[in-house]
Amino acid sequence: MAPTIKVFSYSRCSTCRKALAWLDANNFNYEVVDITASPPSKEVLALAFERLGLRQRLFNTSGQSYRALGAAVVKSMNDEEALAALAADGRLIKRPFVALPSGDFLVGFKPVDWNQALLG
Template sequence: MLQVYSYSRCSTCRRALSWLKESGLEHTVIDITVDPPSRPTLAKAKEQFGDRRPLFNTSGQSYRALGAAVVKAMTDDEALDALVADGRLIKRPFVVAPDGQVLVGFKEEVWQAQLKG
């Protein structure tokens, strides 16, 4: 079953959850602000993407408060620690598929290919 880390006030998350429901894909919704993905899950996602940048919600308040320069100067370990400490820093929705693959953000064509393809 898909694990969907989302935030109830996030319109992109609401669209993604609606798409999942319409597509008949079973999923569990987890509030990313209360229970963010674990450090090992985030580390695996970083490895999957080959970079940590896709993991950050660069348009969010937490990211802006921290500052792009600060994030850029962080080591990978510091970046993972920051993401685990503040779920609002994580790009959402953050989805973990049963096979361990991770999707961040919602692009219907990508989700279609990855989850239904």
Template sequence: MSQRLRIYSYPQCGTCRNALQWLAQQGFSVAEGNLDVVNITEQPPGLEELSTAFEQLGRKRLFNTSGQSYRALGSATVAAMDDQAALAALAADGKLIKRPFAITAGGTALVGFKPEEWESALR
């Protein structure tokens, strides 16, 4: 796989660690220059990346519905937000975003980790 990938992950997230391990097995590494790893809680994706993911994957797949930030907001509050407010909330709090969250250099968005889905997208 020769794509360049930026992955937003959370160091304490087991799914993120699994995704990073799988990516290493596929030849992705920071040292090789084809992988950027960003802590999603310290530097959430920006509105542009989130908008790209929103268009490709839909609003529902972007939210980490099992996280504390989502529960603090409440599903009714999130449901009442218009799309721009939802994107702004996601950009402001990385813990609201389902992880791992990744964007290829070509603009393909990936969220959550399903090896078969990621393999297909990264070819």
């Protein structure tokens, strides 16, 4: 059996539902984790940040939690503070947040990126 993809998702997020439908259509095994109840750990987020390169890519800039904090506050955070904030509030994280068995990460759902990352 192929290693499982871990999808941190939010049930009311339409983008998450599209991503899960894409995984189903392409016959992938995956585990869904409610990002609001069990956000990724600070360690997992640090790995994602390392792989993705831009901290801003991890933030759900259109969400209520982000707007409540304010872009200026987020921008003024150092990396450690930003990772702590993301780990503490799953709603701050861009969804879906996907941990691949390879150690890579996908953030958000863009079919072109997913095709490239998962279908080669």
